[in-house]
Amino acid sequence: MSSQVIKTTEELLQPILDEKDLELIDIEYVKEGPNWFLRIYIDKSGGVDITECGDVSEELSEKLDETDPIKEAYFLEVSSPGVERPLKTKEDFNQNLNKNVFVKLYEPINGEKEYEGILKDFTNNMLTIEFKEKTRKKQVEIPYDKIAKARLAVMF
Numbered sequence: 001m002s003s004q005v006i007k008t009t010e011e012l013l014q015p016i017l018d019e020k021d022l023e024l025i026d027i028e029y030v031k032e033g034p035n036w037f038l039r040i041y042i043d044k045s046g047g048v049d050i051t052e053c054g055d056v057s058e059e060l061s062e063k064l065d066e067t068d069p070i071k072e073a074y075f076l077e078v079s080s081p082g083v084e085r086p087l088k089t090k091e092d093f094n095q096n097l098n099k100n101v102f103v104k105l106y107e108p109i110n111g112e113k114e115y116e117g118i119l120k121d122f123t124n125n126m127l128t129i130e131f132k133e134k135t136r137k138k139q140v141e142i143p144y145d146k147i148a149k150a151r152l153a154v155m156f
Contacts, residue, residue: 038075
């Protein structure tokens with residue numbers, strides 16, 4: 001059911017975003033405690049502000065009310081993905097070269113299932129991440145299809 005809600009929401013949402021020159025980053029439909037949440041993450045070059053999120057929320061809410069694809073009560077949230085935005089597509093990786101990323105894998109590479117470091121390259125479905133191990137810089141190559149989750153990571 002969750003995947004159908006996401007698919008329907010995306011179909012209703014995309015024309016709204018296209019009209020406003022905004023990019024869909026992610027849609028989540030999750031249950032937390034007794035409540036259901038439909039979360040929409042949008043962005044654009046330079047970031048989105050609260051007014052844009054509010055406008056998208058109002059327009060999408062109207063469309064969802066018209067088509068009524070969700071039978072149970074839920075909360076609709078529209079926001080920016082923030083500084084640790086998820087990387088979901090190959091284009092996301094290409095657009096974020098030389099940035100700090102966190103990658104979680106389906107299966108270990110060199111005994112590790114998580115890597116954080118600088119995304120140095122993305123060629124032929126292979127990521128190259130430069131990371132520090134103690135005081136030494138190392139690189140790891142990660143096949144795109146081994147990535148469970150990836151996001152930008154804030155450096156401290």
